[in-house]
Amino acid sequence: MDEAGKGAVLGPMVVAAVGCEDPGEVASLGVRDSKQLTPARREELCAVIRAQFQVAVLVIPPDRIDHRGGTMNRLMVHAHAQVIGELRPDTAYVDACDVIAARYGCMVGNRLEFPCRVIAEHHADENRPLVSAASIVAKVTRDAAIAELSAIHGEIGSGYPSDPATVRYLEAFIRSSGSPPPFARKTWTTVHNLIAKAEQATLPDFS
Structure with missing residues (x-):
């Protein structure tokens, strides 16, 4: 799992998860952290990822962020747990949103209602292809939302x-x-x- 738009002031935040049985299948696509790819390459990879693997996407609007009832980390824990719940994996890799990665993994795991090993790591979007794939899906989804807002406003x-x-x-x-x-x-x-x-x-x- 990864997200896009966490620190933005306009538009939604998007949390995405990509699931598969063999992470090597995702790695073979040549995925990288979305920030290291051109928009065209992100679009291309996103289409392939959505076609070949399980994908869960959660779009969180600005008013939900404003009325989150706590810290952004708390909101992220709920969001990550929600997309994990959609895919129900045995193991989930999360880009940690806390300075102490292991603590963040425990927080997410405690929100789940089924057995799942949650591994939270810093820079997981750079080091784990599955998380890179999730970052691509999240980024492409948010970019589309921003493009739609620009077309209107x-x-x-x-x-x-x-x-x-x-x-x-x-x-x-x-x-x-x-x-x-x-x-x-x-x-x-x-x-x-x-x-x-x-x-x-x-x-x-x-x-």
């Missing part, structure tokens, strides 16, 4: 706070409407800062 960039196009879009939207767009994560610091900046710009100058 105009260019929004990648949706990440580090993307100048995303920040420009957010800043302009907040300046014109006074609030962030409905597909923004309203609890994110980026949004709070841009709202404060817009409010400051509208204050009367008494000097």
Whole structure:
């Protein structure tokens, strides 16, 4: 399992899992961490992965992230457990979302209602082909969601706070409407800062 869009300020987060009996079959496709592949290659591999292997995908909208009722790690534990539950494997490899990987694996395992060995590792998306495959599916699914939002609302960039196009879009939207767009994560610091900046710009100058 892996996810895409965890740190984004716009659009959903996508969690994906890929299941198979022989991980070597996935490795033979030449999968790599999605960030190391071109968009065209990701699309190509995603189609092959979906056609040949079991796939589970969970799309988590921004409002669910804003109202998660706890930390992002807690939300990730629930999300990873949910996609594991769809495939019900004997062993699950997870890209760890905690500084202590083994602890994260135990947290996910404790949410399951069936026997499953959960192995959580840092950089699993780079080191384990199955997790690389999941990262590809998650990334392609999220990219499609972002493309759909851009087609409706105009260019929004990648949706990440580090993307100048995303920040420009957010800043302009907040300046014109006074609030962030409905597909923004309203609890994110980026949004709070841009709202404060817009409010400051509208204050009367008494000097």
